[in-house]
Structures are given as structure tokens and as C-alpha cells.
Amino acid sequence: MANGKRIGLVLGSIREGRINDRVAAWTIAQLRSHGFQVDVIDPADPDLLPVQVHDAAAIARLRDRMAELEGYVIVTPEYNHAEPGWLKTLIDAVTSEWWTRPVGIVSYGGVSGGLRATESLRAVFGELHAVVLRDTISFYSPWRKMDEQGTILDPVEADAAEAAMAIFAHRLRWWVDALADARIARPYTPEAG
Numbered sequence: 001m002a003n004g005k006r007i008g009l010v011l012g013s014i015r016e017g018r019i020n021d022r023v024a025a026w027t028i029a030q031l032r033s034h035g036f037q038v039d040v041i042d043p044a045d046p047d048l049l050p051v052q053v054h055d056a057a058a059i060a061r062l063r064d065r066m067a068e069l070e071g072y073v074i075v076t077p078e079y080n081h082a083e084p085g086w087l088k089t090l091i092d093a094v095t096s097e098w099w100t101r102p103v104g105i106v107s108y109g110g111v112s113g114g115l116r117a118t119e120s121l122r123a124v125f126g127e128l129h130a131v132v133l134r135d136t137i138s139f140y141s142p143w144r145k146m147d148e149q150g151t152i153l154d155p156v157e158a159d160a161a162e163a164a165m166a167i168f169a170h171r172l173r174w175w176v177d178a179l180a181d182a183r184i185a186r187p188y189t190p191e192a193g
């Protein structure tokens with residue numbers, strides 16, 4: 001089961017009292033149970049917060065961390081039918097570290113379960129040469145369904161979410177492995193001339 005692939009888990013909210021922590025806690029535990037090593041990239045981390053004002057040193061720190069990673073999972077809420085602005089700012093601060101990496105998206109929100117944020121991010125990551133998994137995971141009203149540790153309270157819903165994660169994790173690992181092999185086999189950027 002475990003293959004030790006190291007991925008980044010990017011949090012989508014910096015709001016005080018964010019629900020993001022609950023959904024991220026569930027996602028991190030699940031990904032670890034499927035054998036991934038998870039490096040949490042939190043835009044509210046004091047080291048990364050200056051990325052929001054395009055601080056060069058903070059962006060360099062972010063890029064150094066991302067250079068070591070083989071894929072990403074974004075855990076995002078939906079804000080006005082899209083991803084929150086601070087998540088977009090963090091994404092935009094980095095270029096080649098996204099290239100040729102798979103990106104899985106876990107979303108949450110009201111009745112939409114954050115799916116409009118997911119669809120918005122597909123367009124963004126297409127421009128960044130990343131591969132967004134077809135499979136997604138979404139939670140509607142997680143503030144009613146998860147405790148502060150990220151435990152899903154209803155066992156039937158917990159089973160359904162874990163079943164969705166089993167497919168998500170399998171496909172994420174497939175793309176992580178396939179793209180890692182492809183990066184070794186040939187350069188992504190065509191030679192000049």
C-alpha cells in the first residue's frame with residue numbers, strides 16, 4: 001500500500017476560524033493511510049503569508065519546498081463560485097513547480113460542495129501544465145458533518161467519503177508515478193531551434 005510518494009497538500013483558506021482545517025485533517029489522514037507522505041502548504045503559515053504581497057523571499061521558500069514534491073492535493077472552499085483569492089495568489093506566485101505534476105482537488109462549501117471552485121481550478125491548472133485528476137472529493141456543509149479533528153460524524157457518510165478517497169488516491173498515485181517516469185524519460189520543454 002505505502003509507496004512513500006511525497007505530495008504537497010495546499011490549504012485554500014486563511015480565514016480565522018476556517019473550516020479548512022477540518023477538511024484538511026480528514027484528507028491528510030486519508031492520504032497517509034494510502035501511503036503518501038504529505039507536506040502541508042498553508043498560506044496562513046507566517047513563513048508563507050508574505051507570498052500574498054508577492055514577497056520575493058517568501059516565494060523562494062515556497063518554490064524550494066515545492067521543488068521536492070511529486071504532486072499536489074488542494075483542499076479548498078468555494079468563495080463566490082470560485083477558489084478564494086489567497087489560494088489563487090499562492091498558485092500564481094509559482095510557475096514551473098506545478099508543471100507536469102498531478103493535482104487532486106478536495107472541495108467544500110454550501111449545497112454545491114465547492115464544485116464550482118474545483119471547476120475554476122481546472123482552468124487555472126491547465127495553464128500551469130498540471131494534470132488535474134478527473135476524480136474529486138467534495139463536502140457540502142462540512143461545518144455540520146465534521147468535528148474539529150476532521151472526523152465525519154455519520155458513519156454512512158464516512159464510508160462513502162473513504163470509498164471516494166480510495167479511488168482518488170489510486171488515481172493520484174497512478175499520475176504521480178506516470179509523470180515522474182515521463183520527466184526522467186525526456187525533457188518537458190522542447191529544445192530551442
Ligand SMILES: Cc1cc2nc3c(=O)[nH]c(=O)nc-3n(C[C@H](O)[C@H](O)[C@H](O)COP(=O)(O)O)c2cc1C
Nearest residue numbers: 013015018019020077078079080081109110111112
Ligand atoms: C466571501 C465568501 C463567499 C462565499 N461564497 C460561497 C459560494 O459561492 N458557494 C458556497 O457554497 N459557499 C460560499 N461561501 C461559504 C463558504 O464555503 C464557507 O463559509 C466555508 O466554511 C469557507 O471556508 P473556510 O471556513 O475554510 O474559510 C462563501 C463564504 C465567504 C466568506
